[in-house]
Amino acid sequence: MSELSKILVIGSGPITIGQAAEFDYAGTQALRALREEGITSVLVNSNPATIMTDEGIADIVYIEPLTPDVLTRIIQKEKPDGILPTLGGQTGLNLAVELAEIGILDKYGVRLLGTSLETIKMAEERSQFKNLLLSIREPVPRSAIVYSVEEAEAKALDIGFPLIIRPSYTLGGSGGGMAQNPLELREMVRVGLSSSLTREVLLEESLLGWKEIEYEVIRDGADNCIIVCNMENFDPMGVHTGDSIVVAPSQTLTDKEYQMLRSASINIIRALGVEGGCNIQFALSPWAAKKDHAESYYVIEVNPRVSRSSALASKATGYPIARVATKIAVGKRLDEIGNQVTGKTTAAFEPALDYCVVKVPRFPFDKFPLGDRVIGSQMKATGEVMAIDRCFEAALQKAVRSLEIGRRPLLWEDKAWGEDISSYPLYPSDFRLWAIMAALRRGAQVVSLSLKTGIDPWFIHRMMSIVDMEQRFLSEPLTPEILREGKRLGFSDDGIATLADRLPEQVRNLRHEWSILPVYKMVDTCAGEFEAETPYFYSTYEEENEAPPLPERKAIVIGSGPIRIGQGIEFDYCSVHTAWALKRAEVKSIMINSNPETVSTDFDTSDRLYFEALDEESIRDILENETFSSAPPSIVQFGGQTAINLTDPLYRSGMPIMGSDAQTIDMAEDRELFEGFLRLQDIPQPPGGTATTIDEALKVAHTITYPVLVRPSYVLGGRAMEIVYTDSELTSYIQEALELGTKHPVLIDKYLQGKEAEVDAVSDGQGVLIPGIMEHIERAGVHSGDSMACYPPLSLTPEETEKIVDYTVMIARRLHIRGLMNVQFVIMPQSKVYVLEVNPRASRTVPFISKLTGVPLVKIAILVMLGKSLPEQGYTGGLWKVRNLWGIKAPVFSMGKLPGVDTYLSPEMKSTGEVLGVDYTFAGALAKALIASDFMLSPQSSILLSIADRDKAEALPIIRGLFSHGYMLYATRGTAEMIKDKGMEVKAVAKKLTEGYPNVVDVIQERKVDAVVNTTTGERTPLKDGFEIRRAASERRIPCFTSLDTIKVAVEALAYKERIFSVQPLRNYVEGR
């Protein structure tokens, strides 16, 4: 084997549902491992909000679109010896397969590391996979693909009833189901065949109620195999493992079952020949082997790469799977890789857990209340939380606390559920956990709930033990014994307060009085058998505390919790940089976070890691545990809204905050206070007012005139924000807000449809450094997280730039910002600049602007907080010199996976991730941003247009552009007429689905069009009309433009020649080389 001196690593691209922060975690570990081995790493990823794309993690960083063409150009340039595709999710594997198949890897002598081409394809190709498993005598469920009802009837005889029917390639996963008998089978197959675009239907043996179990296996080149961890899904077969509640290790398996699946896992990884990590999913029968079920288990799926599950397993055990897998891929054996946890043993061992880990998925339905909440084989969660404790009850309760879904503790019940248990949502959905709790509270039997849900009775018994404890709190006086028992079972002070009719603070005081305080235990991979050095802790209510306060100077870094829409991986990026900046300043960093997917919860990111919920109780407990002579200061600016929201409780409990103080933060966060502040500073803001009643609201609206932007004060990432055009819409909005019972008033601002720009700035109280201004491509009204943003600004005049800088400096100084701040502006004609909002914290764009300008914002902010002024750090205030490059950030949506959710761009954020296009020219940057976010139009194809009347004039040049590029135009009636009037050829289609063939949805489903442009007035009724069009487009995975600004630049990009863009390491762009 030739020496490996340079390796190309493929990242996973933007965050989407199913491919989230876990790959930044894996990639970062892998790149560090390569560095330890003295190998030069070349990384390519299109996602700038990642730690892996930082200089200093990889040796050479490319932020470029993940396409075979780009990869080929990088390979030509860098001439790597090997390529590591197993760290970038399915994206990485697919790219590697493409590169191999077009002959690039052979041509340039690049070795595929970790897993072979055959193995990657095998795991994806159902029939090959099945044959391989059968050849090593591993059972797979009986299944068949059929193309007719007759064929289905014949195959059903082999498989047996009941069986599952899944039409292939349908929209929204429709048309499937379970058939109990031939009659149902015929009907379902008939419907399924007609809804399948490929006219094929998969028949599969029903595994309803079987347990779903996962194993994480590692194998090295010498064929040594170990199991890192096994995990049991709380939700039985049928729910995607990413959407399941998962527990580690398995709880209901006997040793014989555990070992049977363990041996099968090793058997499979050997047959696949994977050198590295592999995830294997099994279905395990919960019943005694019946005659017709010869097998007690089936192999369901194999992922020959690191995955979300391997990230979870790593965090659950302390065993760094990605690091070990990488070292194996470059030729190390397990026993040659050190175990960093114990510092003595090697990676050749199996972790032993002495605690219970529970993962709970984080769903986006708080943002998308109209989305289809039923969960199944299509993953819908955007993120997840993990909690560790010594019993399941406590780990589950802590995990639910960590979810941060507003007021939905485990005690929450939907008021609509009532007394009739049979009407509860006990089918798989994001409500099921709460519904089971509610049913238990109303006397439902464990066994009957288990039968109904397929969830193992063991789990429901544990939930019953929580319900029993609730009853005790409700009915018995609060004594030390009962309080201690409640804490042992994971009840929060809040929960106990609610049940025992106290205030949370009173419960806290009682705990102190009675010395009922958490202790912190170490995650050490070996259940205490060996002395370990990991600084990785979880809380529990027991005797021995293993985390005495660190004696050195230190600071608490509050992380950002689960990945959700509006609070993504950017904040983890910031948290990690905070820890690093503290380290460089010789201050010990103590990280608190609940998200297992992230780099921040890697145990060697910080000096100490507490894997805990990010709520007041956990943070205060940790602060008390870390109090040496005084409590250490907390850093709240980098963990998104989660961390900043903790400012007030920490301040009230007398805990020190680093950087901007609580008053500053309150002033910026509280809309009313902030408006008063801006008025006092004479800084323009959109006119507006507040209202708590409908009458007040109408009065404000009439004064400032429609359209207006309405939102509740104290917003969470633009939540519940709407643009309103009429009295009736305003009335219904206010009514809904009043029903929600928020005490905060509603804010009503004039909606200014101007250019939008934003800045991130760092201030030491005097000087204010602005690394750059970012201008949005879309006009105001689209959430900044969903806009394309461009650095340097495209169209700002010097006067506008000056105003933006002046206002930013003024706000930072007068608000006494110490650290970071983000300001959003809207720019109206005649260079009128208005301030929209100020966030007294790191924003989503910090990684983007830091990477493009080379200004390390987080590090500077931390040093400022530690007392080093900007000049002392070598920075002057004001706007940083503009780099000679173009950077365009584009949002990425996961809408194809969320049926029922509208994709229309609005003030509500909807995207799950972002990509960066960077180049020497605007054209290059734009092309890359569009390619990487899947918004690039293909040349000379066809497009469907449905344009609102008020946009028609503005749309005309865009349509002309499309036409002149040889586009075939389809349009709804009004739009078609306009196009025809202007002398262009167009095919009219019906707008309403009831108005004959072809209608808008037909042309999308039948692949007649490759893109859609749909704008509406934004009012509620037209929004409803376009909904079907937009849904059809997202389910077909074709670009759907809902803002003319976006389609305008996309059409511009059509003019670009092939190879308009360069492919260069990021450093070359930044340094202008």
Added chain:
Amino acid sequence: MVKQAFLALEDGSIYQGCSFGAEDTSFGEVVFNTSMCGYQEMLTDPSYAGQILVLTYPLVGNYGLSEADFESREVQVRGLVVREHCPTPSHRQDTTTLDEFLKLNGIPGLAYVDTRALTRKLRSTGVMMGILGSEMKAEDALEELKTLPRHDLTDFVQGVSTKETYAWPSPSSPLYHIVVIDYGLKYNILRLLSLLGCSTTVVPATTSAEEILARNPHGILISPGPGDPTQLTYLEGTIKGILGRKPIMGICLGHQLIARALGAKTFKLKFGHRGGNHPVRELATGKIHITAQNHGYAVDADSLKGGLEVSHINLNDGTVEGLSHKELPILSIQYHPEGSPGPRDNVYLFQNFLDMVKEFS
């Protein structure tokens, strides 16, 4: 109402918790096992005779207990210490709860103890004698501990070995006949031998070499068992009498006694190896095996003589995990290839033994 109970250790430390299982007091050497499942197999493993077992995994009894998971006739531990025992187990095979099972077998249990703190104590201080009880004062227990017979000085093999010779159900046309000397064996050894096509005769620990050889087996397996091998010098004569006469496989105590019979020394480990995750290197191939282990004593590598060679070592602490012999047909393994509980990765060793048997006969 839950009854209070305690575990008192030689070094004076006392762990308070709740009583479960039999309301009784017992004493023994306190050891911990890090396996995450397989509690019933551990409870019924004769190698735990005279010991109080601490399980590091905090949730015990989740899947109940079943006829199929016995590794010997009865419960062998003197007491069980857990963080939590499950009152509502769930599994298709479950017949009873852990609490009922221990009550039925007269074994006291202690729950709601900080078992991690206890494990860390045993790891740093080494295994100790302890009293688990609810019927006496903890202070009195500390006094009594000084007077109790020490585990190291007690012969437990007599107590756990079969009194009568018996045959294990064998396949219809067995390939080989194996005599198993029972020092405290686990049924899974017999199950596996049967699965591999052998008929087996289990003989009591005190059976003489002549009696064994008179049965004319194809091979002899010397079983695992409890206690310090230095207390068992009376068994070494038997082993000397069969060495070289037939292919021999020794497991755990059997392995230690083979080494001693050939003149090597054994010593006591600080806190033993008990769990299902111990990495072992096979020296001939360099391969790593994940093994099930349960031993408090080990063979001293420096004392090997008489043709014995180290074949396997523990990757964590470098201790001897297997021996081979330059001339004689001996397969001597410190860990538990029969698993139960633990990985099945090492079942191949039984096949190796049978290969040796085949070659010899």
